[in-house]
Amino acid sequence: MNEITCECGHVNPEGTVLCEACGKPIEGNQHINGNEDKKLLNMRYDGSARRSQTYNRTIVDKVWNFFSSVKVGVWLIVLTLIASAVGTILPQEMYIPPNVDPASHYRDQYGLLGQIYYQLGFHNLFSSWWYMLLIAMIGISIVIASIDRFFPLYKTLKKQKPKRHELFMKKQRIFGVTEADQVDLELYKKNLKKRRFKIYEQDGHILAEKNRFARWGPYVNHIGLIIFLVGSLLRFVPAFYIDDFIWVREGETAMIPGTEGQYYIKNKDFILETYNEDDETDARFKEAIQKQGGPIPKTFQTNAVIYERTDEIIPGKEPELAELKDTQAKMNHPIKFDDFALYQASYQLNEFKEMTFKIHDKGNEDTNYGEFTVDLSDPKNEYTLDSGYRVEIDNYFPEYEMQEGAPVSVSKYPKNPAFVFTLYPPDSQEAETSFLGIGANVDASGENDYKIGLVNFDVRDVTGLTVKKDHTLPLIALGGAIFMIGVIQGMYWNHRRIWLQPKENGVWIAGHTNKNWYALRQEINKVISGTHIQEPRDQYEKKE
Amino acid sequence: MGDLSAISGNLLYAAFFLYLIATFFFGATIRDKKRAKSRTAGNIGISITILGFITQVGYFITRWIASHHAPVSNLFEYTTFFGMMLVFAFIVLYFIYRVDLLGLFALPIALLIIAFASMFPTEISPLVPSLQSHWLYIHVTTASLGQGILSVSFVAGLIYLISQIDQSKTSKHTSWLEFVIYTIAAVVAFIVLSSGFSALNYQSVFQAPIEGQQTEITYQMPAFIGPADGDLVTEGAMQPLIEAPEWMRGEDAAVKLNTFILSLLGGLLLYGVSRLLMRKRVGAFLQPMLRKKVNPELVDEVSYRAVAIGFPVFTLGALIFAMIWAQQAWDRFWGWDPKEVWALITFFFYAAYLHLRLSRGWHGMRSAWLAVGGFGIIMFNLIAVNLVISGLHSYA
């Protein structure tokens, strides 16, 4: 096969279905768009030569043509769609409680279905390799299908001539023959201009065209999608994307992970507010609050100070800090500094901070031989009271549990503190040892005279913040914006063309649009009013 | 404040009845024998529709003032808003194409949606911190508008199918159409049952173990399916016929299952009675009324045009605005939350629709079925994802 010279003299590339210049159906190529035996021409891509339809020799061509096919593209979309739907039947792994074994969680919670779901990898569908591969193949399909269609279509629309082949005219969906002596072509052109058509003339043949740019909509939105996908891909590059998490206790200053020791945060205060039905401004929610039964949160907020480290960064070394900003993180209002953002993501309320104890007679709680306060994050070895009593801390368990009859701590956080105290009374009586925890006060020897009792405690909150750095956002936003422009461009404008051919005793008129034929016919009716051109018929409609 | 929310509620009632009246006027257009000759009934219909729409906007604004935030924050508010957007989309497409029949189908669907909405708790609810963002209403209203427009595509597709399917013999087409009609009947049954029993103040209370704790479970309908290991507490109430399976967890799982099954049975009853009265398939019964009025090419184009207009709006609202908000509130623009995934599925579905239509020439019947499928996905996202598959968006 070679280039094809049409009878109008135009040289078309191989695989052309309709002559680029005059639209004449090229013999031997009509099967490409399925035009054989059809009354109407299929105007897909204006009959331009899609390369995928032509070259199919090497492996590369075969792969290329596979991805170029819209059919394949639609299948990929449908497969992704089905997979996504299956992925929502049971919760994804990221939404099940942490610290549980996923395999047994799915089995215990959902039985056999859960087990199958887990085995097939649907519990982590959206980061599974095959889901990603599906998305990637859609991406490839978008690129190749667009390249394959855009360039030929662009060339064809650029090369089109007002003078069309008769066969082309007759086989258009909108076609009409007018037999009249007086056709007011000037008015026709004026009407067209009024409706913002562009007019091209050649030997009395008139082509009116508008909104050709709408044809580029699909390609523009595909470019947007590709940019979006590339942006998502960049998230795998650490320089572009950091996602970390930090717990900070009230009053504590902590390094912000992901910043390589550059930044620190101090949690001044964590605030949790709930809606209160007795409050005047919240009264409008009274019914809903009562129905809920429990408190409904109103605000999560961390008042914080961000510091920057000024000395050389050596992990572990006590840093020198300079205040950067005093600010707060709220839901929907993250703290931003440098390239980073801190999001209010979680919290824990009422962790123990301080405990105050008093010494009293074992049998009489009203006696008081002095009080002392233990800072649970930094307890001292011994406390000497004004009354002369001395208390030593022999052991401290921030979060105690009894294991094999002995107290042990299971974490470093004072969630359930317990102590072993030794009390030295002033008048050199014998020292007394006791174990003291919440709900436990054990006398070691059973012969103690004194008792140490908890009289007061102080708590603090812990805030959980997500640390994010994301340089891919601008690219992703750009992709989204271009996609929207493309979709709107393609969907809200219609490419319309009206051809007019002068005949000896009248004119022929034909029309084409990429969509919304009813609206095109309405427009044609307006354009021809008063020109003595007769209303063309929709040959597609007539068929049924 | 109380007055304002009462006014708001009354405005919604008024809008509901206006839509109902408008439906009858659109119904009267069928009687006009000649196509597009007398426009009186249609003109009155659309005028009343617009009046109804304005009334519903009034509901929306007054409720906004009463609650200090856009009323799109719980299932009731969102679903009524969706109904309103469906009406709005219908009005827009009506003025492009002037198809009276569209009103005859779009308004009842909107009515069903609004009635369905009022089955959920209607009180004004406070916003949890993540919802306290302007993006709440930017995202939700745009997404809902998109869905409303896409739903008009379903309405037009349904008209196409009812008028065009060959009813002379039973086929896949006729069966699926009957299924769609049955589904609508089940929704009607749900609304009738819920509002009926709630008017009677029906209650039956059970004690059943939930996550190892004895919990009180309240049914608002007769309990055909009781909670697993539950004991009936209310005296004189019906004993359940069977118990919900063990694996159905969550406090309301058994209640929801019971409601669902009852609605299906009610739907079956409604559908069965209609068929007995009509003595033929419901589709076959409806067809002759539409046949003469419908221009299939035009209805097909309306259906497609609705997708063409609705798809970009939906993408903007349900995906792009959603991502911007999610980025602010949850530090990631996409989290594979079930609702997000179903929005993506909707997007994929209509993307496939457009590709099939533009490149592979799927017009008419196929295109109409796709429109029905798309609406099915939208409804699934609205109902099933909110009530069954929970996640961040779970309103109820």
Place this chain on the structure above:
Amino acid sequence: MKEQTLKKKRKRLVFRTVILAVMAGLVIFALISNAKEENSVIAQGEQAPNFQLQKFGSGGETMALDDLKGKGVMVNFWATYCGPCKDEMPYMEELYPEFREKGVEILAVNLDSTELVVQNFIDQYNLSFPVLQDKNGQVMDLYNVSNLPATLFINSEGEIVEKVIGPLTLSKLEGHLQKIVPEE
């Protein structure tokens, strides 16, 4: 004419191959990065990053990894609330004098937050090797350690020879320590 067509064809083949290759490359990159993300820890064979921490019971004296250049260093991450950590402490104590002679230092990086608890522990177990205080878990973070105990064996060139997550037996500990004895 024929030659021109051939040239065109070749150009097309090259164009298509390049586009496909680029896209295949991107896809492979995505798949590999995705698979890798789950276990991104400091790997064997890498240079151990420097840190500087306060020593327990020294009144504020600090130690830095870089100060120990030329020696083999074993870094053990532990805490008092971690059961298996307690079990391996005696082994470390037992082998410490011998390997110290051979030029190997043991650094026990502790993750507790209260000094009292750690001091009690040190006294109870009679530990003689330096115990360093990593209160906020910065060094643990730096080394991407998420579970205790974890032990790194660093040779005299500062290269991580071995990384062990979980408890060590006496014989295993000895074997790993042998590997980082500096050559004379």
